[in-house]
Amino acid sequence: RKEVEQDPGPFNVPEGATVAFNCTYSNSASQSFFWYRQDCRKEPKLLMSVYSSGNEDGRFTAQLNRASQYISLLIRDSKLSDSATYLCVVDNTGGFKTIFGAGTRLFVKA
Amino acid sequence: NAGVTQTPKFRILKIGQSMTLQCTQDMNHNYMYWYRQDPGMGLKLIYYSVGAGITDKGEVPNGYNVSRSTTEDFPLRLELAAPSQTSVYFCASSYLSPGQLNEKLFFGSGTQLSVL
Numbered sequence: 001r002k003e004v005e006q007d008p009g010p011f012n013v014p015e016g017a018t019v020a021f022n023c024t025y026s027n028s029a030s031q032s033f034f035w036y037r038q039d040c041r042k043e044p045k046l047l048m049s050v051y052s053s054g055n056e057d058g059r060f061t062a063q064l065n066r067a068s069q070y071i072s073l074l075i076r077d078s079k080l081s082d083s084a085t086y087l088c089v090v091d092n093t094g095g096f097k098t099i100f101g102a103g104t105r106l107f108v109k110a
Numbered sequence: 111n112a113g114v115t116q117t118p119k120f121r122i123l124k125i126g127q128s129m130t131l132q133c134t135q136d137m138n139h140n141y142m143y144w145y146r147q148d149p150g151m152g153l154k155l156i157y158y159s160v161g162a163g164i165t166d167k168g169e170v171p172n173g174y175n176v177s178r179s180t181t182e183d184f185p186l187r188l189e190l191a192a193p194s195q196t197s198v199y200f201c202a203s204s205y206l207s208p209g210q211l212n213e214k215l216f217f218g219s220g221t222q223l224s225v226l
Contacts, residue, residue, distance in 0.1 A: 004152065044200070044217055046215065091208050098208045102150055
């Protein structure tokens with residue numbers, strides 16, 4: 001089992017749609033969780049951290065479920081500019097163990 | 111407003127050649143990293159550094175070497191390039207150590223390396 005798993009997609013959605021991505025992680029001792037966005041042939045950029053109580057940033061909502069060991073990202077009112085690959089990132093303690101998922105591709109269509 | 115700067119952006123090597131990927135950051139970050147990203151795969155950590163003079167292996171260090179003589183620079187050396195090293199390489203830095211809440215990685219724009 002991979003340490004961090006994501007549905008590779010692609011997700012094809014129309015503008016204005018709501019779309020959700022899930023990411024599962026295998027290490028129950030994982031401490032910190034993040035979503036990064038990566039545009040085609042570009043570097044990853046932090047989208048948002050994921051807090052235990054869940055958090056929201058504009059149209060983006062992140063949730064953490066420790067019991068089931070998954071995090072989620074919800075995008076509301078999708079924009080064309082949301083088209084990108086979304087990387088799930090999990091940090092484990094006890095060494096430099098930042099694990100990147102392979103990413104979920106999102107295409108938002110007009 | 112440079113952030114993390116990587117050079118070169120593209121490079122083609124022949125099998126057995128060597129090269130150095132340059133990385134410099136102007137944010138005074140102690141933590142620096144080298145990742146590789148293969149198609150359809152997550153980023154894999156090659157080497158990291160917690161400060162000048164201190165480096166350590168990541169998940170996939172074989173075939174690579176690093177040095178950290180200054181806070182700003184963290185070059186990655188490829189010795190005896192092999193086709194398996196064809197990948198996109200990203201340098202990154204951070205102010206906080208990995209695992210700390212709100213730790214944010216700042217990435218360079220990447221180097222596309224092909225070994226033929």
